[in-house]
Amino acid sequence: MAHARQTFERRQLGLTLRRLREQAGRSQQAAGDVVGKARTRIVELEDGRTRLNPDELLRLLDFYGVAGEERQTVLDLGALARERQKKRAHTDLLPGSFQRFADLEASATEINCYEFGIVPGLLQSLGYVRASIDDGDGIWWESSHASQEQRIRFRLERQAKTLEAPEPKTLRFVITEDALRGAVGSPEVMREQRRHILGLLANNPNLVVQVLRSETYGNPARGSGLTVLLFGGKGSPIGFSTVVYGPSTYFDQEPDTAALLRGFQRIQGLALNPRESARLIRQIDKETDHA
CATH class of the missing domain: 3.30.870 (Endonuclease; Chain A)
Incomplete structure (x- = not known):
């Protein structure tokens, strides 16, 4: 999990993961343990200031019990969050x-x-x-x-x-x-x-x-x-x-x-x-x- 510039897509992903974690009743510390990182990295993730690799994102989604269309949507958000291009507008x-x-x-x-x-x-x-x-x-x-x-x-x-x-x-x-x-x-x-x-x-x-x-x-x-x-x-x-x-x-x-x-x-x-x-x-x- 590398440090990354905050972008709109990373902010969307982070806020979505925060909501899913809260709905699942999981703590930031427990989420960090699942991906082998400190709690502070989950804080940065949910603030859109760091990103996950695909395997780490899958582990979090499993931990939060996310399935079906919502799971695929989060995976798609994760792919967008890893893109590097700077956009004028975001659709x-x-x-x-x-x-x-x-x-x-x-x-x-x-x-x-x-x-x-x-x-x-x-x-x-x-x-x-x-x-x-x-x-x-x-x-x-x-x-x-x-x-x-x-x-x-x-x-x-x-x-x-x-x-x-x-x-x-x-x-x-x-x-x-x-x-x-x-x-x-x-x-x-x-x-x-x-x-x-x-x-x-x-x-x-x-x-x-x-x-x-x-x-x-x-x-x-x-x-x-x-x-x-x-x-x-x-x-x-x-x-x-x-x-x-x-x-x-x-x-x-x-x-x-x-x-x-x-x-x-x-x-x-x-x-x-x-x-x-x-x-x-x-x-x-x-x-x-x-x-």
């Missing part, structure tokens, strides 16, 4: 990409997120989650009740890991006004959603939500969405630009993440401040109550 084509995005979110110290026309997943109420998944069922994926329930559980678990993290994260969101007035599920679902955001704000001092009014000019990301994840001293920022359909694409090179962060900061400056935003959410709720 995640492997199964389970949403789980790896959630792993990145869970490991971030700061999340900066802007969405156009939809409430971001981390802020969605249960009714909104269910309705938005219902809207895509049978279109973006094969219709299945079991699959729907699995997607709902995943979204709620993702929220809990991020919003209820032992070490609170700095969370900044900008939501467009039309997302708060939107037609997801039913008027009752939208009312629940607006009140859910207000409840999150009341209970999460590290959460900032700003609303971008519909009549605002100068939005550099109109019609799209973006997320920039920061990791403190554990890695360089990672940027993500949302798409309706297709593979997830990430950016970890400084020119790209700097541009995405500038875009987010410009949108923040155009949006209402947090107090005005909360007032507008309550105002929209009152308007719809009397409609």
